Amino acid sequence: MIKAQLAAASAIGKVLTGSSLTGVLQDVWRADPMLSKQQKGAIQDLSYGVLRFYGQLQAILALLLKKPLRDKSLQQLLLVSLYQLQYSKASPHTVVDQAVSASRALAHGQGMQGLVNAVLRNFIRQRERLLQQAAAHEDGLYSYPQWWIDKLRQQYPEKFHTILQAGNKRPPMTLRVNQRKISVAAYRDLLTEKAMQTELFWSGALQLNQPVAVEHLPGFSAGLVTVQDAGAQLAAPFLDVHDGMRVLDACAAPGGKSTHVLELADVALTILDNEAARLTQVQQNLQRLHMTAEKMVCGDASDPDAWWDGRFYDRILADVPCSASGVVCRHPDIKWLRRESDLVKFAEIQQAILHALWKILSKGGKLLYVTCSVFAEENTMQIAKFLNHHPDASLLPLSAAAMADGQLLPDIRHDGFFYNLLQKA
Numbered sequence: 001m002i003k004a005q006l007a008a009a010s011a012i013g014k015v016l017t018g019s020s021l022t023g024v025l026q027d028v029w030r031a032d033p034m035l036s037k038q039q040k041g042a043i044q045d046l047s048y049g050v051l052r053f054y055g056q057l058q059a060i061l062a063l064l065l066k067k068p069l070r071d072k073s074l075q076q077l078l079l080v081s082l083y084q085l086q087y088s089k090a091s092p093h094t095v096v097d098q099a100v101s102a103s104r105a106l107a108h109g110q111g112m113q114g115l116v117n118a119v120l121r122n123f124i125r126q127r128e129r130l131l132q133q134a135a136a137h138e139d140g141l142y143s144y145p146q147w148w149i150d151k152l153r154q155q156y157p158e159k160f161h162t163i164l165q166a167g168n169k170r171p172p173m174t175l176r177v178n179q180r181k182i183s184v185a186a187y188r189d190l191l192t193e194k195a196m197q198t199e200l201f202w203s204g205a206l207q208l209n210q211p212v213a214v215e216h217l218p219g220f221s222a223g224l225v226t227v228q229d230a231g232a233q234l235a236a237p238f239l240d241v242h243d244g245m246r247v248l249d250a251c252a253a254p255g256g257k258s259t260h261v262l263e264l265a266d267v268a269l270t271i272l273d274n275e276a277a278r279l280t281q282v283q284q285n286l287q288r289l290h291m292t293a294e295k296m297v298c299g300d301a302s303d304p305d306a307w308w309d310g311r312f313y314d315r316i317l318a319d320v321p322c323s324a325s326g327v328v329c330r331h332p333d334i335k336w337l338r339r340e341s342d343l344v345k346f347a348e349i350q351q352a353i354l355h356a357l358w359k360i361l362s363k364g365g366k367l368l369y370v371t372c373s374v375f376a377e378e379n380t381m382q383i384a385k386f387l388n389h390h391p392d393a394s395l396l397p398l399s400a401a402a403m404a405d406g407q408l409l410p411d412i413r414h415d416g417f418f419y420n421l422l423q424k425a
């Protein structure tokens with residue numbers, strides 16, 4: 001566990017200086033190929049956990065220290081240990097002993113063992129008072145940056161509290177059954193035979209009561225099933241695809257929604273993404289599901305002149321790059337990586353992509369605009385602006401009655417998404 005504490009502390013430090021947690025952890029795995037499955041699991045669990053509750057843990061640590069620590073790695077090690085004491089089942093004495101030992105391995109950790117011991121033992125002794133005091137400020141209460149809390153309060157005065165809390169939950173694991181190969185009921189039976197309990201809701205999404213490694217899912221390698229959030233499973237049905245149509249998935253990687261489109265209808269699908277490495281992931285997903293796309297192109301969705309073959313599309317899926325503020329339960333690093341000013345940059349790219357794709361949509365064709373964001377700047381405000389500039393565009397109702405304005409808010413069952421379906425006159 002000492003190794004896991006140190007690796008998680010270092011990973012958190014890198015996230016706090018601007019790197020994504022997924023990339024940082026991949027570097028850790030590459031640097032130490034001897035790490036066991038269990039060690040990797042522990043490092044992942046600690047890093048995700050600390051970032052999920054970083055605001056609270058940071059507030060508690062500030063209360064426990066007389067003055068801020070200059071050594072950031074020691075600070076991060078203490079955050080990891082506080083997380084373990086508050087949120088894990090590990091024995092408190094073991095956590096403290098291991099943290100004391102781990103501090104010896106830090107560059108400036110010599111002579112700090114007394115402080116580590118005192119800070120953690122004081123937390124154990126004064127836990128209730130410290131938790132209460134940390135919750136006196138909103139960043140400590142919710143574990144989000146203050147600008148994020150303020151924006152959600154302004155945009156969702158009644159619901160911001162629930163949205164913030166949903167983002168701090170551990171995400172569920174949800175499956176999409178490939179109904180070309182097996183029915184949802186038959187696949188559910190296969191899971192039940194393996195003692196995997198599920199809950200079924202809308203469009204056939206099967207939520208596992210207990211997440212498992214994909215290798216343990218029956219028929220995973222044979223393409224019977226795909227792991228996909230229930231909110232994301234709404235996209236392909238909303239797009240209203242039918243056999244024989246030309247369809248473009250304009251921001252496609254890693255292909256979760258592209259493969260769903262291909263499960264629903266026999267369409268000529270163009271898969272586009274501007275990151276070649278991510279298109280490899282789409283290719284792997286297509287292979288596993290035994291599917292083919294008409295074309296796979298690496299290109300910029302806002303510049304069709306560079307890649308479009310001149311034939312109009314009947315349907316376009318525009319799952320545009322965004323703040324990802326609706327998926328923080330899966331990526332808690334996002335809360336600390338985003339700046340408020342990023343929303344302006346995302347909004348510009350989204351508007352450019354929408355505008356460019358509109359030109360290559362056939363008359364009568366439909367374009368589904370998607371983000372995994374909860375911020376109006378990327379969602380309702382974008383569509384209002386687009387409709388203002390495009391008199392040939394109209395907004396179609398979505399089949400899910402609960403989403404009047406297209407905003408699906410995150411909750412314990414699914415991530416947050418925004419869906420708007422536009423039709424060209």
Ligand SMILES: C[S@@+](CC[C@H](N)C(=O)[O-])C[C@H]1O[C@@H](n2cnc3c(N)ncnc32)[C@H](O)[C@@H]1O
Nearest residue numbers: 251252253254255256257273274300301319321
């Ligand atoms: C939200 S993700 C798409 C997720 C995907 N639709 C799925 O369901 O698996 C956004 C994708 O857009 C790609 N992207 C970002 N900017 C782009 C651009 N200008 N043109 C095309 N793709 C872009 C990113 O590489 C990323 O893979």
